[in-house]
Amino acid sequence: MSVYLHDIPMTEAQRRIREALQEAGLWQVLGIETLPLSEALVGRVTAEPVWARLSSPHYHSAAMDGFALRAEDTDGAMPTAPVTLLVGSHAAYVDTGDVLPEWANAVVPIENVEALDQNGRPADDPRHPYMIRLRAALPPWTHVRPMGEDIVATQLVLPAGHVLRPVDLGAIAACGYTDIAVTRKPRVAILPTGDELVPIGTPVKPGDIIEFNSLVLAAQVASWGGEPIRYPITPDDENLILERVREAAQESDLILLNAGSSAGSEDYSARVIERLGELIFHGVAVRPGHPVIFGMIGRPGESAGAKVPILGVPGYPVSAALTGEIFVEPLIALWTGRPATQPEEVEAVLTRKITSPAGDEDYVRVVIGEVGGRTVAAPLARGAGVITSLVRADGILVIPSGIQGIEAGEKVRVRLYTSSRVLNRTIFAIGSHDMSLDLLAQFLAERGLRLVSANVGSLGGLIALRRGEAHLAGSHLLDPETGVYNLRYVRQYLPNEAVMIVRWVGREQGLIVRPGNPKGIKGLEDLVRSDVMFVNRQRGAGTRVLLDYHLGRLGINSEAIRGYQQEEYTHLAVAAAVASGRADCGLGVTAAAKALGLDFVPLFQEAYDLIIPCKYLEDERIKPVFDLMHEPRFRQAVAQLPGYDVGQMGIVVQGC
Numbered sequence: 001m002s003v004y005l006h007d008i009p010m011t012e013a014q015r016r017i018r019e020a021l022q023e024a025g026l027w028q029v030l031g032i033e034t035l036p037l038s039e040a041l042v043g044r045v046t047a048e049p050v051w052a053r054l055s056s057p058h059y060h061s062a063a064m065d066g067f068a069l070r071a072e073d074t075d076g077a078m079p080t081a082p083v084t085l086l087v088g089s090h091a092a093y094v095d096t097g098d099v100l101p102e103w104a105n106a107v108v109p110i111e112n113v114e115a116l117d118q119n120g121r122p123a124d125d126p127r128h129p130y131m132i133r134l135r136a137a138l139p140p141w142t143h144v145r146p147m148g149e150d151i152v153a154t155q156l157v158l159p160a161g162h163v164l165r166p167v168d169l170g171a172i173a174a175c176g177y178t179d180i181a182v183t184r185k186p187r188v189a190i191l192p193t194g195d196e197l198v199p200i201g202t203p204v205k206p207g208d209i210i211e212f213n214s215l216v217l218a219a220q221v222a223s224w225g226g227e228p229i230r231y232p233i234t235p236d237d238e239n240l241i242l243e244r245v246r247e248a249a250q251e252s253d254l255i256l257l258n259a260g261s262s263a264g265s266e267d268y269s270a271r272v273i274e275r276l277g278e279l280i281f282h283g284v285a286v287r288p289g290h291p292v293i294f295g296m297i298g299r300p301g302e303s304a305g306a307k308v309p310i311l312g313v314p315g316y317p318v319s320a321a322l323t324g325e326i327f328v329e330p331l332i333a334l335w336t337g338r339p340a341t342q343p344e345e346v347e348a349v350l351t352r353k354i355t356s357p358a359g360d361e362d363y364v365r366v367v368i369g370e371v372g373g374r375t376v377a378a379p380l381a382r383g384a385g386v387i388t389s390l391v392r393a394d395g396i397l398v399i400p401s402g403i404q405g406i407e408a409g410e411k412v413r414v415r416l417y418t419s420s421r422v423l424n425r426t427i428f429a430i431g432s433h434d435m436s437l438d439l440l441a442q443f444l445a446e447r448g449l450r451l452v453s454a455n456v457g458s459l460g461g462l463i464a465l466r467r468g469e470a471h472l473a474g475s476h477l478l479d480p481e482t483g484v485y486n487l488r489y490v491r492q493y494l495p496n497e498a499v500m501i502v503r504w505v506g507r508e509q510g511l512i513v514r515p516g517n518p519k520g521i522k523g524l525e526d527l528v529r530s531d532v533m534f535v536n537r538q539r540g541a542g543t544r545v546l547l548d549y550h551l552g553r554l555g556i557n558s559e560a561i562r563g564y565q566q567e568e569y570t571h572l573a574v575a576a577a578v579a580s581g582r583a584d585c586g587l588g589v590t591a592a593a594k595a596l597g598l599d600f601v602p603l604f605q606e607a608y609d610l611i612i613p614c615k616y617l618e619d620e621r622i623k624p625v626f627d628l629m630h631e632p633r634f635r636q637a638v639a640q641l642p643g644y645d646v647g648q649m650g651i652v653v654q655g656c
């Protein structure tokens with residue numbers, strides 16, 4: 001039977017991995033080594049319990065600088081009836097940590113005694129007086145650290161399977177050890193493959209992909225307690241890949257063969273594994289990451305039984321990173337003898353409907369906020385190539401394989417990447433994205449706050465506010481009848497919610513044209529020229545509304561515009577259409593033209609407002625947003641963005 005790209009359920013994949021490793025004698029800790037405590041052992045796992053050899057302290061020790069004495073000798077001491085003790089026979093000076101004299105059982109701090117000379121006058125050297133006078137009695141063992149206060153010899157200090165932290169090393173040394181038995185770090189070979197890959201730092205041309213999966217996988221392996229070995233890029237050549245894998249099998253405990261896992265003409269991973277050993281599965285019903293491969297190959301130069309597990313890690317960066325989390329982390333946990341990581345989970349309300357492929361376990365990246373007493377989760381981009389979806393993610397929502405989707409408003413469980421404490425310091429914005437919000441996020445971070453934004457367009461933002469799922473929404477919806485921004489839409493979509501509309505920025509919209517503006521395009525009037533090809537935004541986009549509004553005012557019939565029907569979904573996609581020559585111009589923001597080195601014909605200033613429910617105006621998280629609107633340093637930073645105007649920032653369009 002061919003196992004080639006046939007998805008099996010996750011539990012079946014886990015079972016096959018376990019059985020293959022059990023058979024190879026690898027379903028256990030890989031090895032134990034005894035290392036000096038002076039080596040960097042933080043993150044290593046104890047291989048055996050640590051039983052104290054010594055007590056700590058291992059003698060009765062003074063806990064204060066002062067005088068050791070017998071507590072009984074101070075009985076009856078009072079402010080009006082002091083007790084005097086002779087130094088030498090009844091009291092002895094000690095520093096903190098000194099051995100307590102055999103005969104003593106308490107220490108009085110030096111500042112609590114009168115140090116006197118033979119004549120009862122203050123002594124010249126208070127540490128070596130003739131006698132001391134006390135005006136309070138001391139109970140026995142006052143200011144003494146008795147032997148074993150910290151650790152009693154024979155006591156369990158740390159169990160086996162414990163991940164060492166800096167403080168643990170101190171306790172181990174204190175209880176009499178110089179070295180410790182820890183589990184061996186699994187060596188994980190990481191082999192990036194692909195003709196299109198170029199090393200980090202190489203100037204790129206179209207088709208080149210900066211090789212970074214090996215960087216991510218290596219960092220994951222190191223952070224989980226393994227020892228990564230990164231190999232150079234191997235081109236898409238079956239024999240070269242085979243040679244590299246063979247080489248890696250000699251020096252590693254696990255091989256991660258990256259990319260070439262799917263069904264493309266140059267996807268060799270499965271074949272290479274078959275040639276070197278046994279292909280155990282190819283395809284698991286998880287998204288992203290479904291073409292993952294697992295096999296066992298022989299270890300060259302060793303007995304026939306010696307095997308090395310190999311994972312074919314899918315090439316798409318999100319798939320690669322998640323494959324690390326799902327498959328590699330538990331193996332490193334097993335081999336190092338620690339429990340697998342159990343992420344903290346929260347229950348959250350989903351802000352947007354998501355669909356999921358039937359039969360697959362689906363890993364949806366989400367951002368999370370605490371809004372109006374509820375925890376809400378907004379899904380991020382789903383593409384397996386969108387590494388920033390993992391960078392931005394606060395957690396992962398796993399949709400089980402039997403479920404084909406989840407409706408907005410349903411409760412879901414999310415595995416957290418971000419600590420739940422941080423979520424309380426998060427402002428959750430849903431709506432139209434604007435670059436100035438990225439700056440706002442930076443300035444808020446200086447104040448210990450996090451701004452998380454989910455970009456769903458202006459209208460989507462108003463709907464999120466209506467459902468109580470955001471603290472604020474950015475919006476730039478023009479009313480074609482009045483030429484006023486946002487007001488009418490807010491009344492229409494939020495009839496029962498008191499909200500403030502505050503002007504945030506003015507943004508320049510204009511025509512994105514090729515460098516040097518070869519067609520001499522000056523305004524919307526030029527769109528009807530027979531030699532001009534236009535590219536449009538999709539219906540419902542704020543920019544499309546703006547275009548139609550101005551065409552109407554100028555009396556231009558959209559049917560006369562060549563390319564009016566060509567629709568793109570983002571500013572950057574419009575710019576890309578112009579850059580490639582598919583269109584001569586399109587309406588968009590300055591920044592999109594700049595990003596692709598294009599020219600820009602400024603036409604209109606549009607308003608981008610923040611819509612904030614009145615009930616959040618007093619929220620500790622929202623106040624700094626208003627402070628920043630008036631802070632010169634912030635206004636200046638926004639004004640420096642190309643095509644931005646902050647002249648009206650902070651003006652209240654509709655108050656509470």
Ligand SMILES: Nc1nc2c(c(=O)[nH]1)N[C@H]1C(S)=C(S)[C@@H](COP(=O)(O)OP(=O)(O)OC[C@H]3O[C@@H](n4cnc5c(N)ncnc54)[C@H](O)[C@@H]3O)O[C@H]1N2
Pocket residue numbers: 005192193194196197209210211212213214258259260261262263264267288289290291313314315316317319384
């Ligand atoms: N006919 C099918 N095609 C694909 C399937 C399928 O089931 N049938 N699955 C898709 C899925 S899902 C994934 S995931 C990918 C897996 O692809 P491969 O493992 O074969 O990897 P490539 O095609 O070589 O690369 C995919 C993508 O990732 C980039 N990449 C690869 N390595 C690196 C690296 N080290 N650093 C950064 N980026 C990397 C590569 O350039 C590609 O853009 O297959 C789908 N196709």
Ligand code: MOO
Pocket residue numbers: 286287288289290291314316318319384
């Ligand atoms: O399922 Mo593929 O693994 O990322 O998109």
